[in-house]
Amino acid sequence: MCTAATYTAGDHYFGRNLDLELSYGEKVTITPRNFPLTFRKMPTLEHHYALIGMATTVDNYPLYFDATNEKGLSMAGLNYPGNADYKPYAEGKDNVSPFEFVSWILGQCATLAEAKVLLDKINLVKIDFSEQLPLSPLHWLMAETASEKTLTIECDRDGLHVYDNPVGVLTNNPQFDKQLFNLNNYQFLSPQQPENKFSQDLELDNYSRGLGTRGLPGGMDSMSRFVKVAFTKLNAPKGETENENVGNFFHILHSVEQQKNLDGVENNQFEFTIYSSCVNADRGIYYYTTYDNNQINAVDMHKVDLDGRELIDYDLVNEQNINWQN
Numbered sequence: 670m671c672t673a674a675t676y677t678a679g680d681h682y683f684g685r686n687l688d689l690e691l692s693y694g695e696k697v698t699i700t701p702r703n704f705p706l707t708f709r710k711m712p713t714l715e716h717h718y719a720l721i722g723m724a725t726t727v728d729n730y731p732l733y734f735d736a737t738n739e740k741g742l743s744m745a746g747l748n749y750p751g752n753a754d755y756k757p758y759a760e761g762k763d764n765v766s767p768f769e770f771v772s773w774i775l776g777q778c779a780t781l782a783e784a785k786v787l788l789d790k791i792n793l794v795k796i797d798f799s800e801q802l803p804l805s806p807l808h809w810l811m812a813e814t815a816s817e818k819t820l821t822i823e824c825d826r827d828g829l830h831v832y833d834n835p836v837g838v839l840t841n842n843p844q845f846d847k848q849l850f851n852l853n854n855y856q857f858l859s860p861q862q863p864e865n866k867f868s869q870d871l872e873l874d875n876y877s878r879g880l881g882t883r884g885l886p887g888g889m890d891s892m893s894r895f896v897k898v899a900f901t902k903l904n905a906p907k908g909e910t911e912n913e914n915v916g917n918f919f920h921i922l923h924s925v926e927q928q929k930n931l932d933g934v935e936n937n938q939f940e941f942t943i944y945s946s947c948v949n950a951d952r953g954i955y956y957y958t959t960y961d962n963n964q965i966n967a968v969d970m971h972k973v974d975l976d977g978r979e980l981i982d983y984d985l986v987n988e989q990n991i992n993w994q995n
């Protein structure tokens with residue numbers, strides 16, 4: 670499972686938790702403007718916007734889990750098993766495989782409006798990267814820096830759905846419209862102490878702080894995480910400085926962090942939050958924490974030559990770095 674979110678406080682921030690039981694050897698990866706981005710059924714993009722994000726690189730091809738381009742358009746792919754349904758090749762459409770999707774859009778679009786033009790023509794074609802790396806069932810969150818708007822993109826059995834996402838969060842199943850509908854059930858949540866609407870015939874006491882949040886879901890499951898991260902994000906403070914806002918953003922994502930041993934999957938394994946990312950999409954800085962390293966690490970795309978032709982990647986810093994004070 671995974672969680673992605675956006676947050677605006679002066680600048681625009683975008684990020685995700687990657688929750689899984691294994692690592693794909695992912696690295697923070699910069700694709701400069703002149704690295705040829707190839708596609709199975711579409712022409713190569715010889716020149717394109719530069720990208721920064723988390724990717725596994727196989728045969729010199731960056732497979733992005735989440736990324737942001739130099740114009741601040743961002744995308745994250747999240748698991749969507751049982752619903753994602755990719756299509757056969759379709760004549761007259763832009764046939765893009767899901768593993769190429771992030772690079773295809775972010776390589777060419779600066780805004781959601783531009784992305785929508787490409788999405789109108791797209792066919793998410795079922796072509797595996799390789800036998801070892803078949804397609805995974807994903808859906809996507811997309812955000813821009815021109816506004817606080819976000820989109821959710823899901824390719825179901827009945828076709829492609831592009832939803833306006835008024836919450837700016839995404840988790841996993843079920844379909845996005847159902848996740849959004851489910852928020853109707855949580856109107857009672859409040860950052861303030863409750864008033865007694867139970868009965869006027871009864872005196873009730875606010876015996877603890879935080880009673881307005883009683884009933885906020887805390888499960889690892891994707892519907893619980895959707896509600897929790899939406900509530901946390903929509904009530905998040907907005908700070909004055911970059912450090913404050915990056916901190917605020919990680920607090921939002923870490924509210925739905927999966928601790929080890931709580932979410933069992935097959936073969937006696939457990940899913941956990943491998944990394945959490947936070948991109949300042951206006952400035953092209955990719956911040957991240959990992960399960961084993963709570964310190965915030967950062968890679969700035971503008972500190973490398975974005976006109977280059979070769980991928981540039983950074984190993985994740987996974988060691989806990991404790992700041993000893995004596």
Ligand SMILES: C[C@H](CCC(=O)NCCS(=O)(=O)O)[C@H]1CC[C@H]2[C@@H]3CC[C@@H]4C[C@H](O)CC[C@]4(C)[C@H]3C[C@H](O)[C@]12C
Nearest residue numbers: 670671688689725732733734746747748768803804805
């Ligand atoms: C698994 C992850 C989602 C986290 C999650 O939700 N885990 C729940 C597992 S469970 O459902 O609970 O069991 C997703 C998120 C992004 C994905 C990569 C995207 C690029 C590339 C696309 C290719 O087509 C296949 C290989 C590829 C490297 C992908 C591998 C994997 O699919 C990634 C890491």
